[in-house]
Amino acid sequence: MQNISAVIMMSGTGKLPQKRKVPALPENEKKLYDLIWSKETLGIWTADMKKETGLSNNAVTKALKSLQSKGFIKDVVNIHNKAKKIYMAVEFEPSKEISGGTWYSEGSLDLEFITILREQCRLHVERLKVATLENVWQFIRDSKVFYIDFSLQQIKEIMSAMVLDKELEELISSGVGDFFHIRAGRECYRSLKGRDGPKEGFFSAVPCGVCPRINECSPDGIISPNTCVYYQKWLGLDY
Amino acid sequence: MVGQQGVRYTISLIATHFGDVVAKVCECLIRRGSLSFMEVVRFTELHKGQVKDCLLVLIQHNCVQAFSIPKTVGMGGATKPVTLYMAIFDNIIHRMRFSKFLQIVKEHLGNQCAELLEGFLQHGRLTFELLYDRASGLSGGKAKRDDVLATFNKLVHAHYLERCPKGDPFLESDANDEVSFVRKRTRSGEKTWTIEQEAIIAAAPSDADRFSGILNLMMDTEADIKHIKNDSSLEVSAGNKRKHEALEAEEEIQNTINTIDVLWRANYEKFVQCLKKKTCVANVRSRFGLDAAIVLEAMIESSDHQNARTMNSVSSSMSSIIESVRGKPGGLSMTLEHVRTILEQLECQVCTEETGALYTVGLKDIIENCQNDEVESLVFKKYGKESYRIFRLLIKMGQLVPMDQISDKTFLEKKEAQKILCKLWKDDYLDMEKVNLNVRGRSEVFLWKVNKKVLWELVLNDMFHTALNISQKIAQVNEEFLLSNADVQKLERLRRARLILESSLLKLDDAIMLFHDF
Structure with missing residues (x-):
């Protein structure tokens, strides 16, 4: 999984080819190939091909098969609609709109890979107590856990998601104490181990806080605190 | 503005504490706004005597405030003052916090003070004489007058007790004689007050009077009587004008309100301020540690804010912070450098004045942090981890965010993100805006945000x-x-x-x- 992801990550940003090779092809195939090539990193859906070229269903299917077997085009997964088959010239890599960006593989989020990278980031922040983005980025590069290079932006995306999950917190360095190795005023990260995740709220601790029927509940109604099964369970009165 | 459930809850509190009839009068005032005595009688369909008793109970317990406004009788007729009664929502809600108020005093001033305060919480308004009688009764006649006075003064000087506001302040009116509880006035061209807010301001004693304790019981009582007599003579003279038209029951309420004895009550503002301090300190302790909590507590204590709602930030000089920090357990060992680091950690603003540098910490931000925590925890428990992540992102960004950006930043599949967003939107946790674009074959873009208000x-x-x-x-x-x-x-x-x-x-x-x- 990791290897697949790595390949995707290195080439998943929709690169443009240097020069177009014009192959000798039968008329229908050439017409289709020109159209597909003109769509560059966005690719084109088969239904749109039929509409734009005016070719019959059979002719398009046959030409696509032939072009694919000759290695001129490829099919790519569209993350917005996996059933919608999109074709693209082999010289292009799908744009972010089609592939979903750097963290996607085969049209799906590469969750396993993201989890490993998050774990590595967390480990390094915990090792240093407080770390800057650059510290973590450098550590990931030096650790050789991954055989590809991540950009600073990619590490920032991961760290920001960890801040949203309250695994890390974003701070401004004071330059002293735990922050001694970071210049005062710089943005840095600290692990929230032990107090990570959401804080237990006062309201959410009561059944009504998360009750899906709160709007139907009234003192004398069918649903009321006196008849509420959630209350009985919460209070240990469901005997 | 408090919603329907808030109103229902206050009415249930009054019903539990004073019974259904008082709750009926209170509900009438909360739902309809300020009303005259006769209007309350008409709307509640209760006997005048019952309404009178209910209003007296509510005034005694600081849940209702009376005020007078001039009203023109008939077309071009004479103007005469009319007394209106308004329910004070906040004071009713504070009734569920009495145990917290007692705990604050117990921790700060000890059990004796807490026992005296309990008298005020039980009876609403008391003169010193009544308070002494109560203390004496509870101790089986052992309580000494001087001791009770000293304890009482302690409470007043710490601002836990205050003199009661004027019973029936008279509000001057402009040409407009139609009175509505939503009528607004502008003062100094900046703030807009409702007539109820104006009445509260007009009724409030000056700060000097509000917390002037009883230094010498005999002298003070005489002086107070003179002072009140002067005050009440004004009100009585205003009252005389309308005496022949006023109802007997209403007169009795007025007489009770305008008693010549000095009445005291618990100062709820001070207690709410203490609880706000406690909340802010607890939040900072959990985020930055014990030392930071000590520094923040010292900063709040060295500032002289009276009102919790307006206490959005506190400012202190380094010397007062240090002085206050040293007086706290655990604060003695803190060096100047350490305090300075904590102030930076708390993101204090520094401004230099003639007297020296002033450090300002934003309590509003800390409270906002607590509010976010509360709602985020609700989202987590109700909708799950992914929804929590999306919600936190939108809170952090505080603006409309396109769907694609949300799924990218939260590492969620577009479809899943869309599903979560729709669910949160349906339950009114999010606002959604649809923008029509014709870019790259996509005609519509959905933008999402948290509408905090x-x-x-x-x-x-x-x-x-x-x-x-x-x-x-x-x-x-x-x-x-x-x-x-x-x-x-x-x-x-x-x-x-x-x-x-x-x-x-x-x-x-x-x-x-x-x-x-x-």
């Missing part, structure tokens, strides 16, 4: 609903408790359930305060 009101309304539910359940458990006197196991279960409910209600009130009082 609307959501916070919704959450507060649900909190009041929950408080009402818990109170109802407590009443049911109490009833069952009385009926099942034989079954020991059942009794124990009910006792435990009541304990859970009561402590949950207190904690829920902490959350209500975050959204309503701070």
